[in-house]
Amino acid sequence: MPILSIDFLINGLASGAALALLCLGLTLTYMTTKVPNFAHATIAVVGAIVTLLLLDWVYIGLRGGAVYYTLYIVAPILSALIAGLLALTIYIAILRPLSKKGIGIIGLMIATFALDIIINNILTLILHLTPSKYIGKLIDASVKGYGVQVYIPILDVNIYLSRLLLPIIAVILTISLHLYMTRTKFGIAMRASIENPQLAKALGINVDLVYAISWFLSGSLAGLAGSLLAFEFPGINPAVAYLYIVSIFAGSILGGLSSMYGALAGGLVVGVSEVLIPVMIQNIYYTITGSVIDIIRYQKFISLLIIIIVLLVAPQGLAGVSWRNLLARVVRVG
Amino acid sequence: MSLLTVEGLNAGYGKFHILFDISLNIEEKEILAIVGPNGSGKSTLLKAITGIADVYSGRITFKGSDITRLPPHVKARMGLAYLPQTDNVFTNLSVWENLKMAAYTLDESIARDRIEEVLSYYPILRSRLGFKARSLSGGERQILALAMTLIRKPEIIMLDEPTGNLAPIIAKDLLKKIQALREDLGKTIILVEQNAKAALEISDKALLLVSGRIEYSGFASKLLADTELSRKYLGLR
Amino acid sequence: MVELPIIFMELANMLIFIIVVLALNLMAGYAGIPNLGMALFVYIGAFAVAGLSVRFAIILVNILNPDFIEMMRVTPPYKYAVGESPILDIILFKVTDPAVNRHLVPELNSIIGDSIPLSIMILTFILASAIALGATLGLIVSFTAVRLREDYLAIVLLAFSEMLVQVFFAQVDWVAGGRYNTWALTPWPQKLSQSLGNLLPSGVKPELFIGLIVAIILAITTLIYTERIANSPMGRVLRAMRDDDLALTSYGRDIAKIRLKVMMVGSSIAALAGVVYVLSVQPVVKATDYTRATWTFIPWAMMILGGIANNWGVIIGAVIVYIGRKLIEILAPPAFTTILSFIGVEVTGTTIDIVKAVTVNILVGVVIILVLYLKPEGIVPEKPSKTLPRKTLNSLIEKFRGSSS
Numbered sequence: 013m014p015i016l017s018i019d020f021l022i023n024g025l026a027s028g029a030a031l032a033l034l035c036l037g038l039t040l041t042y043m044t045t046k047v048p049n050f051a052h053a054t055i056a057v058v059g060a061i062v063t064l065l066l067l068d069w070v071y072i073g074l075r076g077g078a079v080y081y082t083l084y085i086v087a088p089i090l091s092a093l094i095a096g097l098l099a100l101t102i103y104i105a106i107l108r109p110l111s112k113k114g115i116g117i118i119g120l121m122i123a124t125f126a127l128d129i130i131i132n133n134i135l136t137l138i139l140h141l142t143p144s145k146y147i148g149k150l151i152d153a154s155v156k157g158y159g160v161q162v163y164i165p166i167l168d169v170n171i172y173l174s175r176l177l178l179p180i181i182a183v184i185l186t187i188s189l190h191l192y193m194t195r196t197k198f199g200i201a202m203r204a205s206i207e208n209p210q211l212a213k214a215l216g217i218n219v220d221l222v223y224a225i226s227w228f229l230s231g232s233l234a235g236l237a238g239s240l241l242a243f244e245f246p247g248i249n250p251a252v253a254y255l256y257i258v259s260i261f262a263g264s265i266l267g268g269l270s271s272m273y274g275a276l277a278g279g280l281v282v283g284v285s286e287v288l289i290p291v292m293i294q295n296i297y298y299t300i301t302g303s304v305i306d307i308i309r310y311q312k313f314i315s316l317l318i319i320i321i322v323l324l325v326a327p328q329g330l331a332g333v334s335w336r337n338l339l340a341r342v343v344r345v346g
Numbered sequence: 347m348s349l350l351t352v353e354g355l356n357a358g359y360g361k362f363h364i365l366f367d368i369s370l371n372i373e374e375k376e377i378l379a380i381v382g383p384n385g386s387g388k389s390t391l392l393k394a395i396t397g398i399a400d401v402y403s404g405r406i407t408f409k410g411s412d413i414t415r416l417p418p419h420v421k422a423r424m425g426l427a428y429l430p431q432t433d434n435v436f437t438n439l440s441v442w443e444n445l446k447m448a449a450y451t452l453d454e455s456i457a458r459d460r461i462e463e464v465l466s467y468y469p470i471l472r473s474r475l476g477f478k479a480r481s482l483s484g485g486e487r488q489i490l491a492l493a494m495t496l497i498r499k500p501e502i503i504m505l506d507e508p509t510g511n512l513a514p515i516i517a518k519d520l521l522k523k524i525q526a527l528r529e530d531l532g533k534t535i536i537l538v539e540q541n542a543k544a545a546l547e548i549s550d551k552a553l554l555l556v557s558g559r560i561e562y563s564g565f566a567s568k569l570l571a572d573t574e575l576s577r578k579y580l581g582l583r
Numbered sequence: 584m585v586e587l588p589i590i591f592m593e594l595a596n597m598l599i600f601i602i603v604v605l606a607l608n609l610m611a612g613y614a615g616i617p618n619l620g621m622a623l624f625v626y627i628g629a630f631a632v633a634g635l636s637v638r639f640a641i642i643l644v645n646i647l648n649p650d651f652i653e654m655m656r657v658t659p660p661y662k663y664a665v666g667e668s669p670i671l672d673i674i675l676f677k678v679t680d681p682a683v684n685r686h687l688v689p690e691l692n693s694i695i696g697d698s699i700p701l702s703i704m705i706l707t708f709i710l711a712s713a714i715a716l717g718a719t720l721g722l723i724v725s726f727t728a729v730r731l732r733e734d735y736l737a738i739v740l741l742a743f744s745e746m747l748v749q750v751f752f753a754q755v756d757w758v759a760g761g762r763y764n765t766w767a768l769t770p771w772p773q774k775l776s777q778s779l780g781n782l783l784p785s786g787v788k789p790e791l792f793i794g795l796i797v798a799i800i801l802a803i804t805t806l807i808y809t810e811r812i813a814n815s816p817m818g819r820v821l822r823a824m825r826d827d828d829l830a831l832t833s834y835g836r837d838i839a840k841i842r843l844k845v846m847m848v849g850s851s852i853a854a855l856a857g858v859v860y861v862l863s864v865q866p867v868v869k870a871t872d873y874t875r876a877t878w879t880f881i882p883w884a885m886m887i888l889g890g891i892a893n894n895w896g897v898i899i900g901a902v903i904v905y906i907g908r909k910l911i912e913i914l915a916p917p918a919f920t921t922i923l924s925f926i927g928v929e930v931t932g933t934t935i936d937i938v939k940a941v942t943v944n945i946l947v948g949v950v951i952i953l954v955l956y957l958k959p960e961g962i963v964p965e966k967p968s969k970t971l972p973r974k975t976l977n978s979l980i981e982k983f984r985g986s987s988s
Contacts, residue, residue, distance in 0.1 A: 048734050050741070110955055117734055118617050119955055122883060125619065129880055130948035133941040140934050141923065197446065204436045204447050211433060214422060215494075216451035254875065255749060258742045265738070309754045316746040319739060323731060 019169045020291050026175035028283030029182035033237040034256075035263035035279030036189075037230035041099075042269050043206045044226040047107065047120045051128035052234055053253035053260055054135070055099055059091035059235030060242035061135055061250075066090065067243075068144050080160070084173065088181075088239040095235020096228040102127060103227035108220075128253070135250040160244075174243035181240070185233070186276055193272075202226070255312055259286060262315035266322050268329025277330050282318055286311045348407075349374045349534050350395075350426075350502060355404035357394035363402065364390045366558045372502075372551070377528055377535040379549035379566055381542040383579055387558040388538040389431075392504045395536075396428040397421055408502075423451075427500035431507045434491040437480035441471055441490055444479055448494035457497075464493045467530075468523075485516035492523065496531070503527060504536040509544070517541065521548055542580040546570045554579060588786045591795050595863045597905045598798040602856040603878065604885045604901045605805045605894060609849035612892030613812060614842045615825040616728050617737045620744030622878035624720060624850050626870065628857025630752065631713035633767040633868035634759035637684075638674050639708050640691050640768055643701065645670075648694075660686055679756065681763040688766035696773035705770040709858060717854030721847035728846075729839065744875065752870035765868050767861045794863020801859055805852050809894045817841055822892050876944050881908070884947045888954050890961025899962060904950070908943050915942040 038052045066087045070079070106127065107120055115123070161170045193199040205212040205222040212219050242248055259282055267278025290307045297305055322329055350372045358364040364387045372378050380388045393399035395406055397418040406414045413421055422428070436444050445464065449457035465472045468489050474482060479490060488508050495503055505524065509517035525548040527533040539545035546552055552569045554562035556579055562569055569575060576582040603625060610618045618624070645651045652670055655661040664682040665673055677683050695701045728736050752759045759765060769790050779789040812818045824838060861868055881904060889900020916935045919942075954961065 048738055106952060110952075113956065113959070115955055115959055118737070119959060121617070121734060121737055122887065123952055123955055125880070125883070126948040126951040129876055130945050133944040133948075136937065137941045140937050194443075197450070200439065200443050200446060201450065204439060204443075207436050207438050208433055211436065212447070214419060214428075215447055216419065216423075217447070255745055258745055261738050261742060265735070310750060312746060312750050316742055319742055323735065323739065327735075 018167050019171060020288065022169070022171050023175060024284040024287040026178040027287045028280040029179040030237045030241055031259060031263050031283030031286075032182055032276045032279035033185065033233045034260045035267060035275040035282075036272055037233040038260050038264045039267060039269055039272060039275035040226045040233075041103075041230045042264070043272075044223045045103070045107065045111075045120075046117060047124060048261070049230070050121065050124040050257060051102065051131060052230070053257035054128050054132045054250065055095050055231050056234040056238035056241075056256070057135055057248065057250050057253045058098055058131065059088075059095040059238030060248050061138060062091040062094050062235070063087040063239040063242040064248060065142070084177070084243070087243075088236050091239035091242075092232040092236040095238065096230075096232035098131075099231025099234070100224060100228040102231075103224060108223075128257075132250045132253055139248075139250065172244040174240045178237075178240050181236070182276075185236075189272070258312060258319075259283070259315040262318045265319055266329050268331030270328070271331040274329055274331035282315055285318070286314050289314055348372070349376075349409060350536075351405075351407040352395065353405045353407075355391075355394060355406065356402040357390060357399050357404070358402065359390075359399055364399075364558050365394060368404070368555075368558075368560060370553055370560075370563065372534060372536065374501075374534055375528055375532055376551060377525065377537065377549040378551045378553060379542075379545040380536065380538045380553045380555060381545060381569075381580060382555035382561070384540075385557075386555040388555055389506050390558075391555065392428060392506050392536065392538055395504065396426065398428075422498070422500075425499075425501035427495045427498060427503045429491055429495055429503065429505045429508065431510050435479045435487055435494065438478060440476050440478055441482070442475045444490055444494060445471075445497065448497040452497075460497045460499070464496050467496070468493050483516075484512050485520055488512070488520055489523065492527070496527075500533070502534045502536065504538075506538050507540055508537070509539065509541055518544065521545070524548065542576070543570070543582055586786060587784055588788070588791065591787060591791055592864060593909065595791065595795045595798045595859075597902065598795075598802045599856050599860045599864065600882065600885065600905055601898055601901045602798070602802050602805050602859070603853055604882045604889070604897045605802075605809050606849045606852040606856065607882045607886055608892065608894060608897045609809055609812070609845055609852070611886065612825070613818065613821045614725070614728075614846040614849065615733075615821070616724060616740075616846060617733055618724075618740055619737045619875075619879055619883075620740035620742075621853065621882055622873050622875045623744035623748050624717060624853035625857040625860070625878045626748050626752070626873040627716045627720060628713045628854035628859075629767070629861045629868050629873065630759050630857075631716055631854065632709055632858050632861045633765045634679065635712050636705060636709045636768050636770075637678055637688060637691070637765075639712075640695065640705055640770075641674060641678060641687070643704060644691060644694055647701070655683075655687075676757040679758070679760040679763070679765050681760070681765075684760065684763075684765050688768060692769050693773075695768070695770050696776065699772045699774070702770050702772040705768060709768070709770065710855070713854040713858045714851045717851035718847045720854075721850030722843070724850070725843045725846045741875075741879075744879065748870050748873055759870060760868065761870070763869070767866045767868050769862060769866060790866075791863055794859060798859045798863060801852075801855055806894060806898070808848065808852075812845065813892070813894055821845070825892075876940075880944070881947060884951045886961075887951055887959075888961060890963045893961065893963050896961050896963030903962075904947065907950075908947070911943050911946055912939045915939055 034052065034056060038049055041047065041049050041052075066083060070083065102124075106123060110120060110123055160173050162173050162176065163170050164176075191199075193203055201212065201217045202222050202225070204215075205217055205219045206226075209219045212222075260279075263279035263282035264275055265278070266281060267274030267276070269275075290311050294305060294307060297303070326332060348371055350370075352368055352370045355365055355368040356363065357368075368391060370378070380391060382388055390399050394401055397416060401414055404414070405412060408421075408424065408426065413424070413426075416424075418428070436447060439447065445461045446457070449460055452460065465475075470486060471490060471493055474486065479487060482490060491508075492503075508524065509520055512520060521544055524535060524537065528535055537545055537549065546566045546569060549566040552562065552564065552566035553560060554569060554575065561579065562572070562575055570582075603621065606624070607618060607621055610616045641652070652673060655665050655673070656667070661683055664680050665677055668677060678687065695705055724740065727739060731739065753761060755761050756763065771790060771793055775793070776789040779792055783789065783792055812821075820838070821841065865872075882901075885901040885904045886897045887900070888904060889898065890896030916938055919938050
């Protein structure tokens with residue numbers, strides 16, 4: 013048994029891409045409004061549920077056909093929009109007013125903690141009360157999963173379509189975001205506002221609009237990731253958000269919570285590690301002892317470990333590492 | 347023609363009363379230096395005029411209209427520019443991006459022209475256009491900050507210790523550039539400086555603040571020549 | 584009409600929440616540690632009773648009665664699960680095996696019940712181990728807290744709690760039962776139970792009554808301790824320092840030591856609350872039941888409602904939230920059924936439990952946000968401290984920064 017097979021690599025990549033998007037969203041709202049958003053994973057689940065509803069109500073028939081594949085485009089977009097609007101609402105209706113009243117970071121954190129539980133429970137309610145077109149309630153249907161696999165000739169593997177799409181979409185989004193932030197006036201204004209809101213305000217930039225958009229963007233990214241994950245993961249239980257948020261924090265802390273590229277890198281590393289490290293350990297164990305151990309269940313421990321190590325060793329995360337110095341030491345210039 | 351007048355200003359931060367009964371008058375194209383020992387309220391005076399510090403009583407008039415209680419961004423639009431000592435550029439943005447942000451509220455074509463003007467006036471920035479502001483030297487950063495201010499075509503530029511943390515040669519050069527703002531561009535300047543001698547040398551008028559009160563108000567050259575005051579409060583020999 | 588056993592049970596449960604909130608108040612209000620991982624601290628007490636003490640008990644019993652474990656090998660239902668495994672293996676791994684556990688624990692209970700010295704030893708072990716575990720957790724957290732900013736600390740605490748309770752203890756079967764239920768010891772002497780059983784009205788189990796008494800004692804003790812801290816000059820200093828990192832670093836060691844002590848006591852109390860919970864309300868222990876919704880979220884809501892750092896305030900908050908929760912649990916299912924029947928959706932069996940839990944959580948969350956918005960100091964606000972509030976301090980520092988004028 014090879015230590016790593018192609019489909020595990022792709023799975024790892026998909027997991028990394030999803031987490032990269034989620035960490036990007038979390039870091040974005042952290043950089044702008046300084047609040048760690050505990051509700052972020054749940055917002056991703058909102059996207060997943062929207063997609064699930066869409067798949068259940070709209071899609072009729074076998075997995076395949078034009079309607080099904082169109083949904084691969086429509087669902088993520090719709091989910092991203094709804095999740096983005098939700099995040100925007102959270103900022104405008106709750107966090108911003110609280111902040112204006114003088115509530116500090118801890119209080120705002122508790123507010124997002126409370127919102128996390130509120131939204132998560134509402135989702136549970138929806139899952140348990142909404143009838144599904146196929147079996148019983150939506151919660152039962154979610155167990156079936158709607159994923160379809162495609163065959164990739166070059167690599168000779170079967171991969172869930174959504175897992176293939178995730179890294180591609182993540183790359184496209186990253187490039188688009190980068191272009192937006194560096195080539196457009198408002199994009200540059202966003203970076204300016206993040207760095208020095210006072211100066212930005214003095215120059216006439218609507219910093220509050222920047223903050224609002226950052227929340228919308230953050231929610232959309234979460235909704236998008238959640239949507240794609242919904243396509244193939246059997247069993248969307250909103251409670252998975254409770255554990256997933258730990259991974260999101262791990263990736264963001266690894267990224268340093270201070271740059272968007274750090275967030276992407278951190279999310280990628282954590283996401284890939286969570287899938288690959290248990291598999292590698294399992295394979296090595298099997299090669300040595302010939303018996304199988306199930307340690308996939310403990311993959312979240314990797315996130316905890318990463319958090320601890322980063323905070324102990326390099327609290328600034330990847331963003332704090334001076335890449336230029338590092339490069340200068342490794343590569344000889346001249 | 348009096349551009350800016352301050353009458354009977356009492357100001358501070360919240361409960362902390364820093365400035366007592368300050369009055370001053372600055373004409374068009376004048377350079378006014380505000381000097382004094384540490385903690386005397388020099389920065390606070392600028393901040394009170396801009397609207398960042400709290401004004402308890404008194405009046406500030408700009409071009410004849412009362413601007414005492416107006417918010418900072420309105421005053422900025424009226425032509426009063428304020429350059430703080432630190433955090434006056436976006437360090438993570440390039441020089442070019444900084445200038446674009448300074449021109450944020452202007453029309454595209456006007457913005458382009460203004461940025462071009464400013465780059466011609468300070469050619470050093472042109473050679474640093476793609477560099478992030480944080481990689482600029484201290485002096486270059488202050489020049490960038492000046493450039494950003496000039497893009498808005500202000501009438502009065504108020505600078506808060508622009509030469510702080512700069513090496514003496516660079517500081518001297520910067521002060522020359524500040525003087526040039528009046529010579530070349532006809533701007534009116536209020537300059538708060540710790541380095542009293544250098545500031546007074548390029549200024550027309552001077553205000554000596556001690557413990558929040560005016561100790562001297564008049565010609566800068568006279569203050570420089572007054573050995574007693576300058577020794578006592580400015581550390582000059 | 585509501586029967587006595589239910590009243591006692593609810594009373595015990597409410598007291599336990601009061602104890603937990605007082606502990607949380609110590610941590611967040613005095614030691615300045617925003618503990619979003621409270622569930623772990625409570626669970627660790629439950630673990631002491633279910634996971635640790637069972638093993639201690641079986642060892643103890645085996646010492647006194649050397650054939651006990653041997654006997655297990657040949658007697659059904661144990662023999663199929665235990666078989667030929669070495670003794671150490673049995674103690675470490677098999678004790679929590681559901682096939683073994685659900686027979687073993689009652690048997691141990693009756694053995695312990697017959698012997699007062701055994702009973703006392705087990706009880707002592709339970710209390711000691713719970714306090715030890717709790718205090719150790721408190722120690723670890725305090726050390727981490729010194730190096731981290733508040734928001735990072737909150738994240739780490741949450742992560743820690745979720746990982747340990749919901750991943751480790753909930754998945755590793757042999758440590759604490761993992762995915763299966765484990766039973767907790769009820770180490771009360773038989774004589775005590777019997778005599779109480781005669782005195783108490785029918786339906787009220789002696790264990791419940793004893794548990795209730797213990798809860799009352801623990802609650803009162805905790806309140807006395809926390810009030811002493813609150814009224815001491817150190818308490819006032821702690822409260823003032825809580826939000827001011829700058830002052831904290833300049834004050835140094837002494838404050839750090841007191842904070843550490845307060846944190847460790849708080850954690851031990853939380854663990855003891857877990858013990859009392861298991862002994863009186865819920866002897867079936869499963870890690871997944873110790874959710875952050877119940878043991879972190881609800882105590883925080885109680886504390887915010889009542890007023891952080893104010894002991895009497897948080898007790899009032901606890902009572903209000905607890906009673907509110909009970910009311911919602913009673914009213915929600917019929918309300919939902921009626922409303923949904925208009926749309927044609929039926930609410931059945933398990934869904935009702937879910938509806939109950941969900942509605943409670945949503946409403947508690949809404950309450951938290953409302954309180955933060957309308958009256959963030961809580962119902963009974965903290966007595967003002969003499970230092971400037973952080974926001975004023977910060978804005979002053981902002982304005983003075985960079986200018987030497």
